[in-house]
Amino acid sequence: MSYAFDFSDLSQYADVLLHGVVVTLGLTGVSTVLGGALGVVGAALVLRGPAWLRWLIAAYIELIRNTPFIVQLFFVFFGLPSLGIQMGEIEAALLAMTVNLAAYAIEIVRAGIESVKHGQYQAALSLGLSGRQAFRYVVLPQALAAVFPALLSQVMIVMLGSAVVSQISVQDLTYAANFIQSRNFRSFECYIAITAIYLVMAILLRRLCNGLGSGLFAGQKR
Amino acid sequence: MISIENVSKWYGQFQVLNACSTAVRKGEVVVVCGPSGSGKSTLIKTVNGLEAFQQGEIRIGGTSVDAPNTDLSKLRSHVGMVFQHFELFPHLSILDNLTLAQLKVLGRNKDEAADKGLRLLERVGLKAHAGKFPIQLSGGQQQRVAIARSLAMDPVAMLFDEPTSALDPEMINEVLDVMVELAQEGMTMMCVTHEMGFAKKVAHRVIFMDHGQIVEDERKDEFFANPKSERARDFLAKILH
């Protein structure tokens, strides 16, 4: 057990690593925006939409929550083309991540909306706001503030889970790890280093979002 | 101004409102009282359409509240409502609480709305708090802001649902003072409250409700001097001890 650690030649792969970080963060960022937006729309529909649509959304949520992300990804990337729906690796990864995040986001945002007291909605209506305006300006901001931490940790889960997109050849950070270790044969160092990069990204993301959250939702500490 | 005719409402089998009829004329102050669960909140919320009802009719200035072609939002924007638990919007500053509906409903511009908001805050003695958030104010202050928020819409009538019952005793008067002033300026008001001092001072009429019915609807002096029903007498005895 006299193994000599050697991280020295990782530095020559800096551009590969950087590219991986950018892809991972990019995929996470885009799917967060899309999945978050779908989460809000979906939550509104679950609470107010027609019965058949609520049923459909509930089924979608259950399906996503009770199957592994990697199977969802393979289904999108390998399965859909046989229905004639062709797409590249990046698109497939984005689609799978967005669809996955949205399912959780709907549940989270719905719980947030339900946590806003009904009196707030009534007060908004009594001022003459329409139902839609009351939702947009009064209920939703409070709901999002209440569930911001839960949404954030779901985004984190999606970011860490996105490591499997390397399996469909998306050149993310994990792909970079596999690429580098196949060149320098120092797999242990390589995986350690890249695991550490993920950890730092997760910590920074949480810091950033917490700062953002307390700025956005100033004055609402409960 | 407000006419309520034969209004009935059910929750499933349970009848909350039983053929309620009354009217509030322009400039009139009407106090609604009665035991808890008698349907006071429900009645006052039917007036601006926050609660639906199954029978009867309610008109505000001639417009029927539940007619299909009524623009309910527009109607509500002319009728202020103050809630038991204030219901200030916690994510907005005090001033933004006052300007939100001015901007989004009345279409006023930012300066106009802020100007109006600040004038009303000054009127309720809270101009210095314009930049704070609701959570930073006491209950009494929050309720005064809530009144100012309604007034910012230039309402033709105001509805109050137990505006002081969630307040600590020492804060009740600061809110009542604002309400008294409003009444003396000739605002049309319908107030659910158990503050009989307020009723004696400014009310024109007092309505007493029990089990979803309007049991008494009398001129103030009449009501306090000799309440007709047993139930109202009991209630007054308890509340005035």
Place this chain on the structure above:
Amino acid sequence: MNDFTIWDMAQGLLLSARWTVLLSLIAFVGGGLVGGLLLVLRLSAGAKVQAMIRLYSEIFQGTPLLMQLFLGFFGLPMLGIEVSPWLAASVTLTLYTGAYLVDIWRGCVEAIPRGQWQAAASLGMSHGQQLRLVIWPQAMRIATAPTVGFLVQVVKSTALASIIGFTELTKAGSMLTNAVFQPFIIYSMVAALYFAMCFPLTWYSRVLERKQGLALKR
């Protein structure tokens, strides 16, 4: 060559699902032991040990499970420790599960009001007795629903073991796809099998949650 019927494929997948179940059980039981042990340490050991346990859950929760599996499977041999996909997957998933469970359970213990500890202490109980006789039983009741809920995540996470060559349900799906080119049907069936394993757990955890909500209201 392509004369596999849907039934043949389903049968193959169903058989491989046994390994998913087995790996889930190993991870859950192993993770439960690790989590339980660490929980006791967190509640009673000194600040240094507590900080180390916090670091452990932070690392396993803050990094991709896939990387953890790579480290276990490709990394350890570099240090001279030979591991099979079986062992690597079992150990990694156990550590991963433990890192989550210790946090979930600690949350449950902390949810018990301070007054309960104080009441127990005022009766003259030692720290251990307070924990065992008063706090534990209450914490266990609130812990069941989130624990069963987390079990769903464990089952799903075993799918990643396929990437290091462990032949469970997902891997069987990929291999079958390569043999019979019917990815749409095969991955649909794979998803359906996972759903069949996970949904009952999800449902049960929800039932428990509702029961508990009612109990708390009373």
